Amino acid sequence: MSNSAHILILGAGIAGLATAYHLAVKHNLKDIVVVDEREPLGLTSSRGTMAYRNLFPGPGDAMVRLLNRSIDLLQEIDVATKHAIQLSQNGYMYFTAREAQIEKWRELARDAEQRGVGKFRETTSGPITHAGAVDGIDLLTNPDLIHQHYPRVTRDVVAMLHVRRCGAFDVFALGEWLVSQARTHGVKFLRDRVEKISVRGNRIESVHGASGAEISTDTLILAAGPLLPDIARMLGIKLPVYNELHAKMTMRDSARVFPRYADLLLWNDPQELEWSETERSEFTAADATRWLLAAFPGGVHFLPKGTPEDPKIMGLWTYDMRPSKFQAEPMFDTRAAEIILRGLARMIPEARVYFGRGREAFVDGGSYCKTRENRPLIGPLPIQGAYICGALSGFGVMASQGAAELVSAHVVGAALPAYARWFLLSRYQDAEYRALLANWDARSGQL
Ligand SMILES: Cc1cc2nc3c(=O)[nH]c(=O)nc-3n(C[C@H](O)[C@H](O)[C@H](O)COP(=O)(O)OP(=O)(O)OC[C@H]3O[C@@H](n4cnc5c(N)ncnc54)[C@H](O)[C@@H]3O)c2cc1C
Numbered sequence: 001m002s003n004s005a006h007i008l009i010l011g012a013g014i015a016g017l018a019t020a021y022h023l024a025v026k027h028n029l030k031d032i033v034v035v036d037e038r039e040p041l042g043l044t045s046s047r048g049t050m051a052y053r054n055l056f057p058g059p060g061d062a063m064v065r066l067l068n069r070s071i072d073l074l075q076e077i078d079v080a081t082k083h084a085i086q087l088s089q090n091g092y093m094y095f096t097a098r099e100a101q102i103e104k105w106r107e108l109a110r111d112a113e114q115r116g117v118g119k120f121r122e123t124t125s126g127p128i129t130h131a132g133a134v135d136g137i138d139l140l141t142n143p144d145l146i147h148q149h150y151p152r153v154t155r156d157v158v159a160m161l162h163v164r165r166c167g168a169f170d171v172f173a174l175g176e177w178l179v180s181q182a183r184t185h186g187v188k189f190l191r192d193r194v195e196k197i198s199v200r201g202n203r204i205e206s207v208h209g210a211s212g213a214e215i216s217t218d219t220l221i222l223a224a225g226p227l228l229p230d231i232a233r234m235l236g237i238k239l240p241v242y243n244e245l246h247a248k249m250t251m252r253d254s255a256r257v258f259p260r261y262a263d264l265l266l267w268n269d270p271q272e273l274e275w276s277e278t279e280r281s282e283f284t285a286a287d288a289t290r291w292l293l294a295a296f297p298g299g300v301h302f303l304p305k306g307t308p309e310d311p312k313i314m315g316l317w318t319y320d321m322r323p324s325k326f327q328a329e330p331m332f333d334t335r336a337a338e339i340i341l342r343g344l345a346r347m348i349p350e351a352r353v354y355f356g357r358g359r360e361a362f363v364d365g366g367s368y369c370k371t372r373e374n375r376p377l378i379g380p381l382p383i384q385g386a387y388i389c390g391a392l393s394g395f396g397v398m399a400s401q402g403a404a405e406l407v408s409a410h411v412v413g414a415a416l417p418a419y420a421r422w423f424l425l426s427r428y429q430d431a432e433y434r435a436l437l438a439n440w441d442a443r444s445g446q447l
Contacts, residue, residue, distance in 0.1 A: 004216045005033035007411070008207055010194055010231060011223035012036035014045040014171065014397050015389045017178040018404030019221055024185035026405070027412050032186070033215065035207065037193035041175040044225045044366035045397060049248055049303050049314045051264050052398030053092055053166035054117055054135065056445040057108075059436055061115040062422035063375065063445060067395070068116060069417070070402030071165060077174065077401070085174045089134070089167040093262040095146075095347055097156045098269055102141055105161050109137040118165060135165040152259040154349050161268075168263045168303060171397050190215075197234040204385035219411060221387045226326045226367035228390045235383055240428060241391045243367040245324045246316070249337040251361035253311040257350035258304060260311070266301035266447065267347035274342055274352075292335070299447055300343035315340040315361075318394075318446060326367050337361035368393045373440040378406045378423040387411060388425065394446055 007023060009016045012034050023029045036042070054071055056063035078087035096102075109120035118135025124142040140146055140160045147155060179189070192209030197220065199205060206216040224231045232239040259265070272295050275283065283289040296319050306312035317340050320333075333339075338358025345351040354360075370393035371377065377391040389407040392399055406423065409416055427433045 003214060004031075005188075006031035006217070007033070007219040007221065008215060008217040009034045009221045009223055010036075010207070011225060011227075012038070012040040012179075012189065013043055013223060013225045014041065014175060014178075014400040015225070015392060015403060016221070016223035017041070017175055017182065018400040019223055019389055019407055020182040020187045021178045022401075022404045022408040023411065024182050024187045027408060027414075028185075029412070030186055032182075033188045033190055033217075034182070035190045035192055035194060035209065035215070037191065037210070039191075040179050040189070041172065044369075045171060045175065047248070047364050047366040048171065048394075048397055049168075049264075049316055050171045050397060051092075051166070051168045051303055053163060055092075055112055055137070055163045055166065056395075058111065058115060059440075060422060062419035064112075064116040065417065065419045066376075066402045066406070066423070067399060068165070069405065070399050073401035073405065074169060074174075074398075077177065078169070081173070081177050084177065085169045087167060087169040088263055089165065090261075090263045092163045092166040092264040092266060093150075094161040094163070094266045094268050095153055095157050096159050096268040097154065099158055101268060102139070102159045105139055105159065109139055109161070112137055117163075137164065138162040150259065150261055152257070152261075152348050152350060153265075154347055162262070166263060169397075174397075194231070194234070197231070199235060199383055202383055204383060218385045219387070220385060221389060221407060221411070222381070223389045225390065225392075225396075226369040228369055228388070229326075235381070235386065237382060239377065239388070239391075239425070240371050241369055241377070242323045242372075243326050243369050244321055245327075245330055245332075245365065245367055246318065246394065247332040247336040247363050247365040248314055248316045249340050249358075249361040249363050250305070250312060250314050251337065251341075251354075252306070253313050255350070255353045256311055257353060258302060258311065258313045258344075258348060260304040260308065264301055264303045265347065266299060267343065268298045269346075270295050270298045271300075271343065271346050272296070273339065274345065274355075292339070296339075296343060300340060300347070301447060302340075302344055315344055316447070317343050318443075321443065324367070330365070330367070332363045332365060336363050368446075370394075370442070372442050373437055374442055374444045374446055376403060376423050377425055378403050379410045379420065379425065381425060 113120045122139040196208040300317040302315040
């Protein structure tokens with residue numbers, strides 16, 4: 001391989017692969033190299049739940065516009081691959097047992113409609129499905145109707161929100177297709193660990209690998225996922241990002257208790273977990289376990305996976321949001337699966353059959369690399385020739401196509417969409433943006 005590249009993309013996660021695809025295939029650029037110490041999708045991108053949605057909160061409509069665009073592009077790929085990426089759109093369903101939540105959901109859905117999520121429809125009597133409703137949000141506030149249509153959901157549910165432009169897809173198939181498209185259009189893949197980046201006169205000059213290789217380039221795109229802080233240090237800059245470790249559990253639903261009503265089912269309400277008397281006294285006795293008896297936040301959710309004949313679920317619950325240092329081989333709480341199953345049983349009571357069986361589940365996950373307001377960084381960096389496509393938090397596979405299209409537009413100098421400025425690193429220098437940050441929650445838009 002030549003020791004120079006016109007464009008060098010650091011990272012073969014979904015962000016790097018999608019960027020390589022956009023530059024090589026859509027912009028027909030040549031001499032592109034993707035460097036990664038792992039196989040494509042070898043880190044965070046292969047550890048998620050592979051779901052997508054267009055429902056994101058404000059301020060502004062930038063996240064919704066970015067995600068709507070990204071989903072459009074995913075749909076195009078689904079058609080181009082003859083459905084190999086298995087994009088589905090059965091929506092996300094949220095359930096609550098709290099009357100007070102209904103008004104909050106109304107506000108959320110009205111606000112979402114203003115920001116491009118799609119029409120808000122409320123009903124107490126049905127119809128429960130809206131033919132042709134490809135986006136928007138349905139709010140159903142008739143418990144009997146909910147029970148009639150979704151009998152596996154707990155009887156005390158009072159309302160349900162069905163967010164329509166949401167679903168799931170196969171990230172592995174998407175990654176494979178992006179790699180093959182990029183290769184066909186001349187992109188080279190190099191397996192190496194980047195250890196140093198040379199900058200001369202505030203311009204990118206070259207990248208040095210652990211193998212001893214030095215590749216000179218005038219354009220470097222950082223798509224290093226949770227390792228972005230390390231890469232930024234090599235450039236002598238500091239990025240406003242940090243990592244959070246998130247676990248997911250995957251389990252065969254041998255008892256067939258988890259319904260397949262939608263692509264994702266979420267219990268909205270905070271809850272205390274159901275433990276036996278023996279477990280409760282054991283947990284009370286030790287400082288290290290007392291937290292298991294405290295209230296857990298709302299948001300536990302699962303995605304039906306596998307097939308109706310061989311059903312599986314993936315479960316996730318963002319109950320721990322402490323920043324954590326990146327670990328290549330992270331250790332997860334050994335109770336994570338048991339906790340998620342107990343939480344899910346609040347929504348699907350029959351899941352109690354799995355109490356005490358958390359060890360049957362496979363637990364993995366990775367780091368969300370995020371900014372304090374949970375918005376990505378896409379665009380140029382203060383060093384000439386350097387760009388970033390990262391801080392993709394828990395939405396990186398769904399946003400990958402939109403983010404890659406956007407960073408590519410920056411690189412080639414194409415027209416930028418209105419939402420572009422919301423994702424620039426330079427936004428933090430804007431006084432108005434900084435004022436917004438004062439009231440911005442890092443959980444914003446995170447399930
Ligand atoms: C449990 C969990 C569930 C999730 N669920 C979803 C979901 O349902 N939907 C969704 O959209 N997103 C989800 N996500 C988030 C999504 O997985 C990430 O946002 C996305 O994978 C980030 O992609 P990336 O390409 O930026 O990073 P990565 O996939 O981490 O890729 C970065 C690459 O850079 C390489 N690299 C870094 N430093 C170097 C170096 N010095 N030299 C060489 N190579 C280097 C790494 O080896 C790696 O391959 C989830 C994440 C987790 C952890």
